[in-house]
Amino acid sequence: MTINNIWVFAQASGGAATTGTLELLTKARSLSSKVTAFVGGDASAIAASLGEYGATKVYATGDLAGKLPGVALSAAMKSVIDSGDTPDVIMFPQNYEGRDTMARLSVKLNRTVLTNNIDIADSADGVVATTPIFGGNVLVATAFSGQGPHLVSFRPKSFAAEPAGASSPEVVAVVVPDLGKQGGAKVVAVHTEQSSGPKLDEAAVVVSGGRGLGEAGNYSLIEDLAKILKGAPGASRAIVDAGWVPYSYQVGQTGKVVKPSVYIAAGISGATQHMVGMKGSKNIIAINKDKEAPIFGIADLGIVGDVHKVLPKLIEALKSRS
Amino acid sequence: MNIVVCVKQIPDPASPGALDATTHALKRDGKLILDESDAYGVEMALQLVATAGSGEVYVVSMAPNGETSGMRTALAMGAVKGLLVSDPALAGSDALTTAKVLAAAVNKLGGADLIIAGTESSDGYTGTVPEQIAECLGLPSVTFAKKVKVEGSVLKVDRQSESGYDEVECTLPAVISVTAGVVEPRYPSFKGIMDAKKKPLDVVTAGDLAVTPTGWAAAGQKIVSVTQAEARKAGQVIEDDGEAFGKIVAFLENLKLI
Numbered sequence: 366m367t368i369n370n371i372w373v374f375a376q377a378s379g380g381a382a383t384t385g386t387l388e389l390l391t392k393a394r395s396l397s398s399k400v401t402a403f404v405g406g407d408a409s410a411i412a413a414s415l416g417e418y419g420a421t422k423v424y425a426t427g428d429l430a431g432k433l434p435g436v437a438l439s440a441a442m443k444s445v446i447d448s449g450d451t452p453d454v455i456m457f458p459q460n461y462e463g464r465d466t467m468a469r470l471s472v473k474l475n476r477t478v479l480t481n482n483i484d485i486a487d488s489a490d491g492v493v494a495t496t497p498i499f500g501g502n503v504l505v506a507t508a509f510s511g512q513g514p515h516l517v518s519f520r521p522k523s524f525a526a527e528p529a530g531a532s533s534p535e536v537v538a539v540v541v542p543d544l545g546k547q548g549g550a551k552v553v554a555v556h557t558e559q560s561s562g563p564k565l566d567e568a569a570v571v572v573s574g575g576r577g578l579g580e581a582g583n584y585s586l587i588e589d590l591a592k593i594l595k596g597a598p599g600a601s602r603a604i605v606d607a608g609w610v611p612y613s614y615q616v617g618q619t620g621k622v623v624k625p626s627v628y629i630a631a632g633i634s635g636a637t638q639h640m641v642g643m644k645g646s647k648n649i650i651a652i653n654k655d656k657e658a659p660i661f662g663i664a665d666l667g668i669v670g671d672v673h674k675v676l677p678k679l680i681e682a683l684k685s686r687s
Numbered sequence: 688m689n690i691v692v693c694v695k696q697i698p699d700p701a702s703p704g705a706l707d708a709t710t711h712a713l714k715r716d717g718k719l720i721l722d723e724s725d726a727y728g729v730e731m732a733l734q735l736v737a738t739a740g741s742g743e744v745y746v747v748s749m750a751p752n753g754e755t756s757g758m759r760t761a762l763a764m765g766a767v768k769g770l771l772v773s774d775p776a777l778a779g780s781d782a783l784t785t786a787k788v789l790a791a792a793v794n795k796l797g798g799a800d801l802i803i804a805g806t807e808s809s810d811g812y813t814g815t816v817p818e819q820i821a822e823c824l825g826l827p828s829v830t831f832a833k834k835v836k837v838e839g840s841v842l843k844v845d846r847q848s849e850s851g852y853d854e855v856e857c858t859l860p861a862v863i864s865v866t867a868g869v870v871e872p873r874y875p876s877f878k879g880i881m882d883a884k885k886k887p888l889d890v891v892t893a894g895d896l897a898v899t900p901t902g903w904a905a906a907g908q909k910i911v912s913v914t915q916a917e918a919r920k921a922g923q924v925i926e927d928d929g930e931a932f933g934k935i936v937a938f939l940e941n942l943k944l945i
Binding site for chain 1: 703704706711781782783786806807812813814815816817818819821822823825826827828829830831833846847848849850851852853854855856857858861866867868906907908909910911912913914915916918919920921922923924925926927929931932933934935936938939942944945
């Protein structure tokens with residue numbers, strides 16, 4: 366099929382369009398000349414940036430006033446579609462709000478969803494999305510059949526964000542319809558976890574710790590090493606679930622996807638769900654006492670050893686150089 | 688307060704997964720176990736009912752071949768009854784059909800004050816089913832709950848966000864999805880395991896629930912190819928002799944990072 370009309374679920378953070386949004390817009394404009402960014406919130410501060418990356422039109426709902434985005438934005442999208450603007454494809458980011466909105470919309474439109482993708486193509490088979498499975502060792506290409514809108518979500522960093530040149534897209538206000546009983550959930554307070562240093566998914570160096578650290582107190586070794594290397598500290602799901610560090614530190618399928626120049630995995634065995642989040646790193650260094658640990662299968666430099674011995678010596682050596 | 692927990696029975700994640708050569712679906716012909724990420728939902732339900740002082744916990748699942756071993760684990764933990772939807776016509780169902788089936792199963796049990804699911808399964812991880820169930824049932828939902836309590840008819844949830852968490856309040860009935868680590872799932876006791884064998888566990892078909900199965904043909908998606916990704920190769924692996932840190936220093940130096 367030919368994609369004539371494509372929508373991108375667009376998000377802002379701190380007054381700017383998120384990197385994930387710009388990645389999806391960059392891909393969208395290679396598939397269609399008509400690209401619409403759908404913003405759940407106020408678009409005035411980000412419209413120019415959305416245009417620069419490919420949006421030719423922007424829908425904006427304005428402030429959601431505490432409504433959860435999934436139920437509100439799916440209803441808003443449905444009302445626009447009902448009024449006659451039917452996209453062939455809607456691209457969502459694989460994150461909380463993208464997932465919820467796509468899920469609700471799939472029921473409203475009675476359309477299937479394809480999630481966790483890393484690529485999309487308009488081919489002889491139709492619209493085809495590519496999903497990595499088994500820890501990224503196998504790629505499955507799946508074609509949508511039947512009528513659009515085709516609902517598809519993408520993992521972070523699936524595409525590189527590249528500006529196309531300045532443009533001023535038309536901004537159209539969209540009213541969120543009355544949600545009735547389904548709108549019964551309200552955000553009453555927002556808590557932001559503070560972190561210093563570079564952001565985990567943007568840092569050139571990421572140092573992550575896992576269960577092999579033994580106890581929560583030893584995580585300071587990870588933070589120290591990250592600081593010396595001007596990197597960001599990360600974590601495996603095991604120690605996030607154990608409550609050693611906040612969820613925002615988690616690298617993996619259900620956490621952040623990172624692609625730094627160097628990824629240092631300390632005391633991480635390399636569960637599939639972790640490796641999915643970091644195997645795109647340019648260089649991987651692993652330290653683990655179990656020489657059979659799967660992480661060594663993808664590491665450029667593997668040290669079979671005790672993190673409690675290797676890390677302090679490494680930190681000391683790096684400190685003495687600076 | 689009555690709670691229905693949606694659980695998935697999956698191939699043991701400890702054994703390597705494989706795809707069926709014809710359908711490209713994940714093979715599920717061996718023994719299935721309770722998805723670990725659903726054990727959190729079962730535990731959460733048991734704790735909420737205990738706190739409320741009254742009510743029961745039910746489990747619903749959809750699985751091939753009348754498979755119930757994972758559901759029995761949930762019953763052994765303390766759920767009182769189960770409803771399994773098993774129907775060859777449901778093979779190849781997408782997440783949307785799964786949600787329609789589970790929503791119908793919840794209704795078959797007479798509804799609930801709260802419906803709990805995991806955020807995503809450990810085998811397919813589409814991650815949309817809980818929110819789709821809420822939409823099918825016409826209910827509000829709070830996904831990615833990391834802390835849950837009920838005060839009267841109001842649900843209070845700490846919901847994970849990109850930058851921290853949001854406090855969300857929601858009227859009941861509602862659907863929530865809970866993250867791993869939200870509670871510590873109990874191990875079934877010996878008595879619990881024995882009792883679970885006698886607890887009611889009904890098996891019904893899609894037709895019994897008046898859901899039209901779409902199966903392979905009408906799932907709206909078709910796998911067109913399965914290929915091996917370019918594998919990342921292992922590099923140098925050395926045993927630490929007390930001086931291995933020097934290799935890391937040299938590696939970083941070589942990349943001009945230090």
